[in-house]
Amino acid sequence: MSAVEETVGYDEAVAQFDPVLGLEVHVELSTATKMFSGAPTEFGAEPNTQVDPVSLGLPGALPVLNAKALESAIRIGLALNCSIASYCRFARKNYFYPDMPKNFQTSQYDEPIAYDGFLDVEVPASEDGTKPAFTYRVDIERAHMEEDTGKSLHVGGSTGRIHGAEYSLVDYNRAGIPLIEIVTRPLTGAGDRVPDVARAYVATLRDLLRALDVSDVKMEQGSLRCDVNLSLRPSPDAPLGTRSETKNVNSLRSVERAVRYEVGRHAAVLRSGAKVVQETRHWHEDTGLTTSGREKSDAEDYRYFPEPDLVPIQPDPAWVESLRATLPEPPAERRRRLTTDWGFSEPEMRDVLNAGALDLVEATVAAGASPATARKWWMGELARRANVEGTELAALPVTPAQVAELQRLVDAGTLTDRLAREALEGVLAGEGSPTEVVASRNLAMVSDDSALTAAVEAVLAANPDVVAKIRGGKPQAAGALIGQVMKEMRGKADAARVRELVLERVGS
Amino acid sequence: MSVISRSEVEHLARLARIDMSDEELDRMAGQLGAVLDAVAQVSSAVTEDVPATSHPVPLVNVTRPDVVRPGLSAADALAGAPASEDGRFRVPQILEEDA
Numbered sequence: 286m287s288a289v290e291e292t293v294g295y296d297e298a299v300a301q302f303d304p305v306l307g308l309e310v311h312v313e314l315s316t317a318t319k320m321f322s323g324a325p326t327e328f329g330a331e332p333n334t335q336v337d338p339v340s341l342g343l344p345g346a347l348p349v350l351n352a353k354a355l356e357s358a359i360r361i362g363l364a365l366n367c368s369i370a371s372y373c374r375f376a377r378k379n380y381f382y383p384d385m386p387k388n389f390q391t392s393q394y395d396e397p398i399a400y401d402g403f404l405d406v407e408v409p410a411s412e413d414g415t416k417p418a419f420t421y422r423v424d425i426e427r428a429h430m431e432e433d434t435g436k437s438l439h440v441g442g443s444t445g446r447i448h449g450a451e452y453s454l455v456d457y458n459r460a461g462i463p464l465i466e467i468v469t470r471p472l473t474g475a476g477d478r479v480p481d482v483a484r485a486y487v488a489t490l491r492d493l494l495r496a497l498d499v500s501d502v503k504m505e506q507g508s509l510r511c512d513v514n515l516s517l518r519p520s521p522d523a524p525l526g527t528r529s530e531t532k533n534v535n536s537l538r539s540v541e542r543a544v545r546y547e548v549g550r551h552a553a554v555l556r557s558g559a560k561v562v563q564e565t566r567h568w569h570e571d572t573g574l575t576t577s578g579r580e581k582s583d584a585e586d587y588r589y590f591p592e593p594d595l596v597p598i599q600p601d602p603a604w605v606e607s608l609r610a611t612l613p614e615p616p617a618e619r620r621r622r623l624t625t626d627w628g629f630s631e632p633e634m635r636d637v638l639n640a641g642a643l644d645l646v647e648a649t650v651a652a653g654a655s656p657a658t659a660r661k662w663w664m665g666e667l668a669r670r671a672n673v674e675g676t677e678l679a680a681l682p683v684t685p686a687q688v689a690e691l692q693r694l695v696d697a698g699t700l701t702d703r704l705a706r707e708a709l710e711g712v713l714a715g716e717g718s719p720t721e722v723v724a725s726r727n728l729a730m731v732s733d734d735s736a737l738t739a740a741v742e743a744v745l746a747a748n749p750d751v752v753a754k755i756r757g758g759k760p761q762a763a764g765a766l767i768g769q770v771m772k773e774m775r776g777k778a779d780a781a782r783v784r785e786l787v788l789e790r791v792g793s
Numbered sequence: 794m795s796v797i798s799r800s801e802v803e804h805l806a807r808l809a810r811i812d813m814s815d816e817e818l819d820r821m822a823g824q825l826g827a828v829l830d831a832v833a834q835v836s837s838a839v840t841e842d843v844p845a846t847s848h849p850v851p852l853v854n855v856t857r858p859d860v861v862r863p864g865l866s867a868a869d870a871l872a873g874a875p876a877s878e879d880g881r882f883r884v885p886q887i888l889e890e891d892a
Binding site: 316317318322323324325331332333334335336337338340341343349350351352353354355372374379380381383386438439440441450451452453454455456457586588591593595596597598599600 | 809810847848850852853855856858859861862864865866867870871873878879880881882884885886
């Protein structure tokens with residue numbers, strides 16, 4: 286581990302230098318099979334159980350392109366406002382490292398499937414409100430297809446690090462999983478908001494990919510991975526400075542932190558009169574620092590050449606246009622539309638988004654619940670349950686239709702909020718729909734006045750002293766009686782109606 | 794005439810992780826030069842109206858449906874490996890590199 290490097294405070298650094306950002310995002314597609322073979326792509330399988338001769342680069346194995354992956358690549362390109370290549374090829378990126386058993390990675394080089402696009406990103410206001418929200422257009426240089434690599438485990442030496450390792454163990458399950466690499470142009474003009482732009486871009490891209498339904502975009506599982514390129518220059522009209530490339534920055538917060546850290550580090554190097562080294566750097570989540578990796582090889586060192594085993598791609602323009610028709614409403618537009626339609630405040634909507642509940646609330650509203658009640662269930666009781674069980678809202682065993690049904694039972698007066706929570710408990714326990722749980726657990730409210738009246742009279746008869754107090758001018762004493770009636774009814778009564786009945790009887 | 798310099802061979806050897814002596818580098822530069830000279834004869838056939846060819850077969854858009862096909866078991870996958878451990882391929886230590 287190298288010594289901690291000097292850094293300059295962030296505000297000071299951006300006051301003196303103009304930061305230029307570049308982001309490379311790798312997206313694992315959620316296809317059932319690999320980019321070039323029919324091997325499965327399930328996450329978390331036992332090592333080397335999702336492999337075949339193509340994934341292992343065995344002699345004579347021939348790759349064939351996954352049609353779904355090509356379709357996803359084109360849809361991603363279109364959603365990023367890119368031009369789609371009328372003709373393009375795959376290329377071999379040659380290197381010697383055991384994460385690819387064939388000594389090259391199949392990628393695209395000078396002929397990406399999609400190029401020259403943009404993504405408009407809404408950068409939120411700073412939390413303290415001193416810096417306003419704004420829209421930043423991220424220029425996309427290219428989006429190309431390639432394959433993921435295997436995973437290496439370094440054994441021996443210290444804590445699995447590569448230096449000092451005695452040997453490595455390689456699992457090729459991930460080798461060959463379809464990847465789309467999305468590369469921005471150098472992003473200028475963000476100034477001191479450069480960490481916010483970086484974060485907002487990755488968040489917006491993630492939402493877009495999720496809406497396209499092409500990837501599960503789980504940064505924590507590595508299905509969306511981000512490399513952060515950063516350089517500083519003395520002023521916006523100066524030529525671009527030397528950049529560093531920080532690899533595998535795998536959460537939104539880390540993207541922001543890594544940018545901030547590199548700004549401070551570059552500034553310290555430049556101020557000391559030294560030159561920034563063009564190199565890859567490792568991001569350390571725990572310390573919030575980056576450390577030097579290897580010096581960046583020139584592109585020529587990979588000796589790219591056209592992949593002879595895969596034929597060129599020449600997408601039919603009519604097909605490309607038919608894919609354009611499948612593009613979802615852009616997430617930012619959808620959010621704006623739903624915020625207005627539902628009458629949510631900005632913070633309410635942000636909470637829903639952060640909880641990953643947008644689709645669930647939308648489906649619940651579609652199933653008949655009001656937006657406010659749909660939000661209440663998903664952000665309240667269900668969010669609590671998901672939190673307790675350490676799972677995501679969408680993974681809870683309850684459907685939006687069932688949530689809407691539960692709310693209908695509340696609206697109809699069949700359930701109080703408390704009884705509804707109990708019914709939900711039953712639904713989550715797999716006891717059936719809300720209506721079924723209400724029947725099997727006997728939760729429905731008693732709306733029959735004769736049963737209520739009987740209970741009220743029994744409680745009044747048992748508490749003549751309290752009744753006397755009420756008659757003596759202390760109506761607040763009725764609370765105790767109402768509580769007893771509710772208990773008698775096991776909560777399945779409307780407290781307001783019970784109150785009416787109690788006062789009616791005492792008064793008469 | 795050799796079209797590949799000794800330093801280019803040295804660079805390639807480094808990329809390929811092949812340790813070569815000075816003598817081997819000299820010899821290899823000469824041999825690779827002869828190979829490249831032979832291949833270079835193709836250049837004499839270049840005309841402006843024929844684009845460079847990467848694929849001899851005039852096919853495009855060959856794809857397969859996204860359907861799982863049975864692959865290899867871990868045991869079969871590892872059967873040809875010189876060494877394995879815990880269901881993984883065991884490979885020598887890697888220096889001066891990172892994932």
